Amino acid sequence: MGVWVSFFAVIVLIVIPWVGAQGAGQYLFGIVIPYVAVLVFILGFVYRATKWAKTPVPFKIPTTGGQMKSLPWIKSNPLDNPSNNAGVIARMALEVLAFRSLFRNSKLELREGPKLDYASNKWLWIAALAFHYTFLVVFIRHFRLFMEPVPGFVGLLESVDGFMEVGLPRLMMSSLILLLAALYLFLRRVAVPQLRYISLAADYFPLFLIIGLVSSGILMRYFIRVDITSVKELIMGLVSFRPTVPEGIGVIFFIHLFLLSVLIAYFPFSKLMHAGGVFFSPTRNLPNDNRVKRHINPWNYPVKVHTYSEYEDDFREKMKEVGLPVEKE
Amino acid sequence: MYNKGTIITGLVIFVVLFTSPFVLGLVTSGPPPEPELTAKAKQAKQCVEVKEFMVESHMQLLDDWRNEAVREGKRTYVATDGKPYTVSLQNTCMECHSNKSKFCDQCHNYAGVDPYCWQCHIAPKEKS
Numbered sequence: 236m237g238v239w240v241s242f243f244a245v246i247v248l249i250v251i252p253w254v255g256a257q258g259a260g261q262y263l264f265g266i267v268i269p270y271v272a273v274l275v276f277i278l279g280f281v282y283r284a285t286k287w288a289k290t291p292v293p294f295k296i297p298t299t300g301g302q303m304k305s306l307p308w309i310k311s312n313p314l315d316n317p318s319n320n321a322g323v324i325a326r327m328a329l330e331v332l333a334f335r336s337l338f339r340n341s342k343l344e345l346r347e348g349p350k351l352d353y354a355s356n357k358w359l360w361i362a363a364l365a366f367h368y369t370f371l372v373v374f375i376r377h378f379r380l381f382m383e384p385v386p387g388f389v390g391l392l393e394s395v396d397g398f399m400e401v402g403l404p405r406l407m408m409s410s411l412i413l414l415l416a417a418l419y420l421f422l423r424r425v426a427v428p429q430l431r432y433i434s435l436a437a438d439y440f441p442l443f444l445i446i447g448l449v450s451s452g453i454l455m456r457y458f459i460r461v462d463i464t465s466v467k468e469l470i471m472g473l474v475s476f477r478p479t480v481p482e483g484i485g486v487i488f489f490i491h492l493f494l495l496s497v498l499i500a501y502f503p504f505s506k507l508m509h510a511g512g513v514f515f516s517p518t519r520n521l522p523n524d525n526r527v528k529r530h531i532n533p534w535n536y537p538v539k540v541h542t543y544s545e546y547e548d549d550f551r552e553k554m555k556e557v558g559l560p561v562e563k564e
Numbered sequence: 565m566y567n568k569g570t571i572i573t574g575l576v577i578f579v580v581l582f583t584s585p586f587v588l589g590l591v592t593s594g595p596p597p598e599p600e601l602t603a604k605a606k607q608a609k610q611c612v613e614v615k616e617f618m619v620e621s622h623m624q625l626l627d628d629w630r631n632e633a634v635r636e637g638k639r640t641y642v643a644t645d646g647k648p649y650t651v652s653l654q655n656t657c658m659e660c661h662s663n664k665s666k667f668c669d670q671c672h673n674y675a676g677v678d679p680y681c682w683q684c685h686i687a688p689k690e691k692s
Contacts, residue, residue: 277582281575288571379676381585383594389676400680403627460620463675468596474589481596483616514574533566 237436238425245443248497249451249490256489264489265469266478272496279503280511287515291533295525296517300339303523316523323522330519334363359423366416369409372396373452376407380463381470404456414449417442441507444498451491461485597670605660612643612656623679626653653685662688 256264297303301312313322314329329335342356375392379385397405421442424434455461465481466488472479502508514520547554547561554561605611611618613625632638633651641649650656661667664687672678 273582277579280578284571284575284578288566288568292566378585382588383592383674385673385676390678393676394678394680403623403630404677405680460624462616462619464596464619464671467675471589471593471596474585475593476586476590477593485620511578 237434238439240436241439241443244440245447245494248444248494249447252489252493253486256486256493261480261484261489264493265480265484266473268496269473269492272500276499276502279500280508283503283508284511284515287512292517292521294530294532295521295523297521297523297525299518299523318524318527319522323520327514327519330516331513334360334367337363358419362416362419362423365412366420369413369416372409373407373413373449376409380467381474383467383471402457406457410449410453410456414446414453417446417449421446437506441498441501441505444494444501448491448494448498451487451494455485455487455491459485459487461488594674597674599668599670600663600666602660602663602667604662608660611660612641612649614644626657626681629653653681654688658688663690664688665690 252264297316299316301315302310303316304311304313304318311318314326317323317326326335337360338357340356340359342354344352344354346352372392376389376396378389379393382389393407396407396409399406399408421439424430424438424442461484462481465484468479468481469484498507502510544562547563551561551563618625629641629651630653632641639651641651643649658664668679
């Protein structure tokens, strides 16, 4: 169900600029919507992050995958169960840059016997790495369209990415890998019954949106060409706040730009916020120093206490009468 | 808010990164390129194909030319308007557009592309 809803939602999102980006409509799809989308993205991101930051952290969560630091003769695992900030930074860096928790993904199977079998399963990890890193490369390559002069590292990246020199304009490997990885991430959700069961429209929609975005980009680069010089003129107009819409840009560009606008405007309100959320993961960002440092519950209110010595002061005589031991005579 | 310092630093880095193209754009945006035609090209009045097609797809035309010449030995290209052209990067394109640095390079620098053709093909000599 969720698959079809998301699929048709993305089809509608493709049809809207297809029909609308004509004449004056190009100002809407080329200028107004991109500006609004960037604004929503940045403000939405900050809003979500501050909302998370305001959530009280009642206690450190030590459910991490390693032995905590304790007695000197017990071997501790400083990376999986860090006791200081340096360890936390290393653990977080590995998570963000190498997707360590996906690397630990395992598959549970009931074999004949009956026997329960755990096997390592690295496909998700590999596809996720391929997806995110080629996405980054594609993103950086786009800098040639919104920076003038074009910084040198962009050209360097292009010559590495396109070193196969297939066709003209030359094939960028990253675009192909990105599309294949996104398709894998989608097929995995429909092919594995357990995954299909837990997948919602909110899981399929961003995938379809990204597949649509990447496909429109590939189409525009290799098949339905547009005038890149005018496209850059439009983008430079946006980033220098002197917006213009040059004549004669093909509609495929407006479809691409609209899908991107929808993606970034949707970003802060969707699961895509895991980009910011990973830094807020309690099991990743807290050192396990529960027994070293005292953690004060943030919503503690002053409790009226009545200590034992006060209690004894109140009842000393009576306690003595019935023969109860007292601490102070 | 907990870990206020770290979170606010992170958010400031995020905002600065994602608004930097706009800040840079305000400071350093050049005008779009205006490729210059040589006297010879002006005389010819038109390119191999119509201008819109050339602007959008000249690299695809070059790719077709290259494959046809090198793989099939087809060395004449008949344009849509029926005019025949010799299939050659150096002797056809660069004959009319002999001002590479004021023509091809103008656009290519702007769009950040660096065609690798000139590693082997000889760029026309330009008087400057």
